[in-house]
Amino acid sequence: MEQTTCFHCGDDCNTTIISFDDKNFCCNGCKTVYEIFSENDLTCYYDLQSSPGTIPKEIEGKYDFLSQETIIEKLTEFNDGNTQIATLFIPHIHCSSCIWILENLNKLNPNITSSQVNFGKKTVRVTYKSENCSLKDVVLLLSSIGYEPYISLDDFKTGKQDVNRSLIYKLGIAGFAFGNVMFLSFPEYFEVGEFWLEQYKHLFRWLMFAFSIPVVFYAGSDYFVSAYKGLRSKLLNIDVPIALGITVLFIRSTAEIIFDLGSGFFDSLTGLIFFLLLGKFFQQKTYTFLSFERDYKSYFPIAITKINSVGNETPIQVYDIEKGDRLLIRNEELIPVDGILINGKAKIDYSFVTGESESVGKESGDKLFAGGKQTSGVIEMEALKSVEQSYLTQLWSNDVFSKNKEDGFTTLTNTISKRFTYIVLSIAIIATTFWLFTDASKAMNVFTAVLIIACPCAIALSAPFTFGNLLRIFGKLKFYVKNASVIEQLAGINTIIFDKTGTITSSKSSTANYDGVALTPSEELLLKNTLRGSNHPLSRTLYDILDEHCIITLNHFEEHLGKGIEAKHNNEHIKIGSASFVGAEEPSVLNTTVHISTNNQYKGKYTFYNSYRKGLSKLFNKLKKHFDLVILSGDNEGEFENLKKLLPSKTKLIFNQKPDDKLEYIKYHQTEGAKVLMIGDGLNDAGALAQSNVGIAISENVNVFSPACDAILDATKFNQLYNFIKASKSAITIIKWSFVLSFIYNIIGLYFAVTGQLAPVVAAILMPLSSISIVVFTTITTNIIGRKLSKS
Template identity: 90%
Template structure:
């Protein structure tokens, strides 16, 4: 009797076939989901994958608890009244159709503004308007279409603790079957006479067949699924030769015992799958270790100012914040933890979290959420929790802010794997054809051994393990890189652009002298408090130099990027910045200057004597041998002569550059073929950092954070920049050497396989060992690289 499968979920309909729109469904749930998608023009879901959905479960009343405010607060990571964000764990995510429909939830519910899927972690980050829909509505919608979230009430987590142990189960079954098949094969190995031939030969062979069934159809199923999906998409992935090898071994072995031609290769078959899964388990464990290192040790070297009970302001690392600490958040600073606003006028930009650029006003007593950016002067807040260790990493890596930068080397790896797979299949067919004419008994052994021994897994593993380990090493050395592709880009740069103030200069050692009219006490207080709200390096330097004054709340504060700052308190108005900004006449410029005017009356100027970072000249002299060097500064030409003496002769010095000018400069030179590394302070340079091939934000003692940057470098490690770039280049060499090792191994293995000297079980043992050897080689090589860096 012909079985009918459900159009939505792919299960057998059995007797209960529901016909709708000329399509068969197994239940009303699947039919309902299809109707929902049809009504909302989302039937493209089925074009991406045949039968991609799951049967929706009965959910009536199941999620009533999600109406309780205390539970909603625990499950949402962001909630300001107008926007809520929740990350939900969806165990059923398994294919491209799942991703497509889950990222189009806004078409099913217009009050959902965005939904992003993390396929690797099987979770979805949903942003919605809580005034028009609710977390319960979102969860019910997901459940209705067959993607029910996993929510644990014990710890209010959304499924992170629900570990997928399927690989362990598959490995266990394959290992159990492999061991038993080996025991049952002993009479064959030792060629036992009458006992084997007369009584138990057929029983043992059929037992081996039975043991192989769960190995092929359960433990090895992922290889067949992956190969099928690849071929359907007209792609030759690395699982194609593996699936072919498993299929050939099973079919040939089954044919041998049915027609009593021999005992087959069930030992080789079960051993192959077991060792393949063992290699995958080892790979998964190593990835988990690298991920753990990344999440919990790669803290950003960003500081925030903490105010003591005596009113003393001290910068501390963000991960030292404790519940109850009083924090000072300046203009353009990131709020690192959830807290309560105590003092000041808050206008918070939550675009880093929500993707919406509209700022929201908050008053004293309101709750502020981590990830918001203060945009209107200085505020004080009390922390109500400590920094979640992986939260900033999650915020930084948010795909909303990622820029499509070339990923050439990863593509090269994929190309090599594809060509390698084609070559392996060709060699297997040619060698098998040859042996069919020479010695047909060896032909199938040769075909299987070639497919197994020459799998390009080792090639595919070398890049992620090398880059992954280097990410961990860089993090320990206070160089925090967003992802592996950044290391690759860093290795290919040919031009390095530096901002000046706060990047090649140190804020801590600079001095300044004042020339002009004396400020009265109220003007001095206003000056101090205006500077207190700004994160610009010159503002920070001047704030630290001036004597302490009373802290006041400003009526108005505004920062004009690349120009200056202005503020108002009662009837007094102050402007601090460039000569043109404050309304002063241009004067001959010898040094960096900050001008001041109060109530539209020019008062005077502070002249800065910059202190350059330790090892600056030595660093530039090392870099000049391989790179074009540029200083791109928003300041005037006051430091031109000093920099000319300090830096190599070929260094370009360009001044008076506004933020847009810097971006345009980078964009133009990229069209000329330049691969640009931009290093800035993350404040005025956000656009330039985003436009460059690699953008590095330098962090000293301020909490300025830019998702546009690709890496964050602790200011204390600035003079080691050349070593980090050199290490990135060495990482590429390590990958290329691992390619060579893999190639050599495959050539040797293929020789023995093609000549019929390699049994498939031996090939199955050698294959995962080759993958493990590549991982060990890359790990040792990158660790040695790390020691050189230290």
């Protein structure tokens, strides 16, 4: 009887065969999944891997508990009544086809707006419209296509806490088998005579064969799977030569014991896989450590204003927030934790979380979710829990806000690895052909040794470990970089553009004088409360200078980027900002000024005397030797003479620039070949930060979280900017030296392999050692850079 396999899952259909669309399925579940894919034009899923599905389990009624509101609230990380977001742990994620289908869930269910896979953690973050789709619907959909999530009700979490131990199991089996095979090989190593030859030679050889089977087909399976998928995609990845070498060793060794030609190379084979896995285990542990440091110890220097029991406002770091704290959220500020709205009119923009920019109105008593941005004045809220810093990191790295910026050495690494594989295969074939005609007994050894010794793993490891360690070091020094590609971009910049107010000036030590008609007590009260809602550096400075006043709730608040702010309370209306914004004539005296009008009558102006950041002149003199420097300011030219004296002679000083002007200036110079680093305060400069090759936001006790920036620099570390750029350039140098070391190692190794002087097992030991040496080299050298940075 001819055996039929299921088109979807690949299992034997046995007695039950369901035919549909000229294809055979083992059950209605597999057929249903295929129908879903077919109806939504997703049948290319099967092009990525044959029979990729899993037989759906009986799930009817299994997830009814997901209809309970209390459980939904625990399992979702965001739930505003219209949109819900949940991160689900999917144990069955294992390949590119899994990622592809899980990131196209919106085509299976239009109420799912997005789904993002974290392959390393085996999770999928699903955003869906809760009005027409529930968490239960999402879980059932995932289960029906063979990706049933793991949900633990013990701790109400959707992510399994246990680590994936499959590599440890494989390493243990390979090590056990390797040790026993070596033991069984001793009689031949020492050429034991009668006892070995007469009685136990064949038994020992077949035992070695038996030990090698689980090593090859279980412990070494990842290499075969990876090589197979690469070849199906018409790509030669770095696992192809490894899989080929294992196959050759196993087939040749098996043939030798079957035809009694010798004992084979089972010691080399099991040793090869054991040492390969040992190297992979070391790399995984090192990378996990770097990721841990990145996710949980790199706190952003973002502050939030806490209101104590007597009403005083104190800035605190976000990770110091505790449950029950009363927090002040200003206009354009991020809500760092889930909480309850107490005072004020909230209009929350959840685009950081959901990708949708429509603001949502909230009233006193409503729940506010972390990641939302207040867009209409000041509000007060009570925190319901402490900050999850990893959640802020996740928001910052959200693909919705990522900008495709050119890759540097990452692309170079991939290109080298790909070409290297072609070269290795060519060398292996040529060398083997030569030895077949010269000394056939060495041919297979040479072929296997070449494939193993010349693996480009060390090359592929250089960039991720160098940048990963540098990300961790930068974080400890209060320079918080979004990802590794930012460091690559930072190393290649040739132009640096600075905003003025709040960037090269410090709001903490600035002073201001008032010139105009005296404000009435009610106007002073309105002025103070209007400034209270703004995060602009001049607003913050003026707010701190003015006397204390009672707190009132404004009827209306609006901030006009690059112009000013306006507010209403009862019958009074106030405008604060530039002269043109409040309806006054432009001043003849050029100074940094803030003008005020109430009820459309001009009152006067505050003239600011800026305090520049410590070490500014010294920093610019260092930067000028290597970069073109520009000051782009939205203020007037009042500080022109001061800056001209303070900064290097060729620094460009451009004033009266609106946010759009800054963006266009950067865009134009990029077309001229400039690689631009933009440094701003993260508020008015969002467009310029996004347009630049690298955008850095300066943080000074203000919640300036913005997806537009690529890095956040604590204001106290502003004078170290040159050292951070220099360190980024050093990282590129380290990677280049890693490439050189790897090539030297491969050339030497290939020489001994091609000439037949290198046994496969020795090659297997040397290969992971080369990878480990690269990791050690990059870690030590980046740590040296870190020590230099901390001392500077």
